[in-house]
Amino acid sequence: MNTLAPRQTLDRQLKKLNENILMLSSMVEEATLKSVTAFQNRDVTLAKLIYAGDERINEIRFSLENETLTIIATQQPMARDLRILASTLEVITELERMGDYAKGIAKITLLLSNQPPLPYPSQVSKMAELAVDMLHQAIGAFAEQDAATAEQIPLRDDEVDALYNEVNRWLIKLVSSEPASIDRANYLMWAAHNLERMADRVTNICERTLFIVTGKLQELGVSDDEFGAS
Amino acid sequence: MILSVNQPAIADIKEEKVAIEARELCIYYGEFLVVKDVSIKIRRQKITAIIGPSGCGKSTILRAFNRMNELVPSAHATGAVLYHGKNIYDEDVDPVEVRRRIGMVFQKPNPFPKSIYENVAWGARINGYKGDMNELVERSLKNAALWDEVKDKLTQSGLSLSGGQQQRLCIARAIAVQPDIILMDEPASALDPIATLKIEELMRELAKNYTIIVVTHNMQQAARVSDYTAFFNLAAGGERTGVLEEYGKTQKIFTNPEKKSTEDYITGRFG
Numbered sequence: 001m002n003t004l005a006p007r008q009t010l011d012r013q014l015k016k017l018n019e020n021i022l023m024l025s026s027m028v029e030e031a032t033l034k035s036v037t038a039f040q041n042r043d044v045t046l047a048k049l050i051y052a053g054d055e056r057i058n059e060i061r062f063s064l065e066n067e068t069l070t071i072i073a074t075q076q077p078m079a080r081d082l083r084i085l086a087s088t089l090e091v092i093t094e095l096e097r098m099g100d101y102a103k104g105i106a107k108i109t110l111l112l113s114n115q116p117p118l119p120y121p122s123q124v125s126k127m128a129e130l131a132v133d134m135l136h137q138a139i140g141a142f143a144e145q146d147a148a149t150a151e152q153i154p155l156r157d158d159e160v161d162a163l164y165n166e167v168n169r170w171l172i173k174l175v176s177s178e179p180a181s182i183d184r185a186n187y188l189m190w191a192a193h194n195l196e197r198m199a200d201r202v203t204n205i206c207e208r209t210l211f212i213v214t215g216k217l218q219e220l221g222v223s224d225d226e227f228g229a230s
Numbered sequence: 231m232i233l234s235v236n237q238p239a240i241a242d243i244k245e246e247k248v249a250i251e252a253r254e255l256c257i258y259y260g261e262f263l264v265v266k267d268v269s270i271k272i273r274r275q276k277i278t279a280i281i282g283p284s285g286c287g288k289s290t291i292l293r294a295f296n297r298m299n300e301l302v303p304s305a306h307a308t309g310a311v312l313y314h315g316k317n318i319y320d321e322d323v324d325p326v327e328v329r330r331r332i333g334m335v336f337q338k339p340n341p342f343p344k345s346i347y348e349n350v351a352w353g354a355r356i357n358g359y360k361g362d363m364n365e366l367v368e369r370s371l372k373n374a375a376l377w378d379e380v381k382d383k384l385t386q387s388g389l390s391l392s393g394g395q396q397q398r399l400c401i402a403r404a405i406a407v408q409p410d411i412i413l414m415d416e417p418a419s420a421l422d423p424i425a426t427l428k429i430e431e432l433m434r435e436l437a438k439n440y441t442i443i444v445v446t447h448n449m450q451q452a453a454r455v456s457d458y459t460a461f462f463n464l465a466a467g468g469e470r471t472g473v474l475e476e477y478g479k480t481q482k483i484f485t486n487p488e489k490k491s492t493e494d495y496i497t498g499r500f501g
Contacts, residue, residue: 006498006499006500006501007497007498007499076449076450077497078453078484078485078496079485079486079487079493079496079497080493080497081497082485083485214486215485215486
């Protein structure tokens with residue numbers, strides 16, 4: 001074949017885009033874990049850092065959107081290339097929203113900082129670890145276009161939902177015995193809810209990976225065990 | 231495995247919707263097999279694009295649909311091209327009549343060095359057209375979206391027009407003989423982008439009444455303008471023989487083709 005390979009520019013652009021998506025995801029993963037640590041430890045300084053750090057996540061998301069649109073406009077991609085780029089637009093939006101969830105948890109930490117402490121259910125940390133691990137795997141599968149892995153990840157959403165339900169039950173008990181805690185309990189439930197939603201959004205990323213590989217748009221692992229939309 | 235390598239990926243068109251069909255068609259230039267075993271049904275009143283790398287026999291296949299290949303002295307064909315159930319290569323078929331029913335527009339606009347009016351009237355006249363010639367010329371030029379631009383200068387030479395206008399004049403000339411199918415060989419490759427888009431819009435209009443088969447190197451053009459796409463490729467094994475690799479709805483071919491070779495071609499990995 002030719003010594004001068006065709007489409008080197010496009011391949012280079014796609015590779016760079018992929019690296020940037022991995023970087024954006026790692027920022028979201030870090031923000032999520034730190035937001036829960038700050039919440040658990042009532043660490044206002046850390047919460048403020050996460051709150052401010054979300055700006056950077058938003059900036060990178062817009063810059064990746066620009067980069068993607070530029071590739072579409074200049075390279076006029078077809079078939080899998082087009083599916084990768086269309087999916088990238090979806091995935092960076094999902095990542096940005098997950099960043100907002102971490103920011104939301106940081107905000108709750110700030111709001112609760114001048115109120116009496118509430119016991120901390122360990123399930124919240126587990127939810128965060130699980131959701132972040134799911135995201136990590138899902139973004140890896142997206143970057144590698146690994147449909148088999150992408151198909152498996154949403155199955156773990158049930159574990160997150162189970163933990164979320166445990167937190168809920170625990171909070172209901174707490175509020176029944178300590179009615180004055182209702183505001184704080186409500187905040188805590190929102191923090192857990194953000195993590196539950198984060199795991200749901202991981203499923204959307206996995207759906208995009210399958211779309212890239214198969215060309216089919218389909219819902220994955222739709223769970224009945226939900227309390228409705230966010 | 232999503233992208234299969236060996237299974238056929240050839241769309242089957244319902245019999246009643248077929249305008250013309252190649253069946254196990256092989257075309258030779260002398261000893262040399264240019265395209266091999268092409269079986270394809272072309273859908274009536276739709277635009278079918280033929281794409282593929284250089285030398286895969288795109289133009290050869292196109293010309294086989296109206297026996298234009300016979301103008302190449304060493305060319306001959308085996309198999310059949312069925313038009314209204316009749317093999318156009320049968321001995322009792324008049325190639326001139328075939329070419330009246332199945333017209334052709336070439337890459338480079340080639341108006342006759344005659345007036346605009348005569349360019350359109352000429353084919354109809356030698357075919358013994360008995361109707362109102364002025365009406366036919368006007369209707370053909372209107373259908374080719376050229377009338378408004380030339381109605382006040384019909385006696386001027388066809389060669390005085392711009393490239394895009396000349397190509398639309400050639401399309402008017404092709405439709406003046408009231409064909410059924412129009413073959414287009416890279417009809418816009420010599421035109422600027424605006425003239426190209428005008429030709430593409432015109433093709434969409436024409437497809438309401440005619441069946442169009444278009445060869446194009448421009449993948450975006452095939453994606454924009456056609457309903458069906460046939461991807462021809464060089465046969466595996468290093469021969470220079472073209473084969474029909476994949477044929478289906480354009481939307482499918484350009485978003486999620488069945489075969490890896492199609493994907494590789496349309497995404498610019500070879501060709």
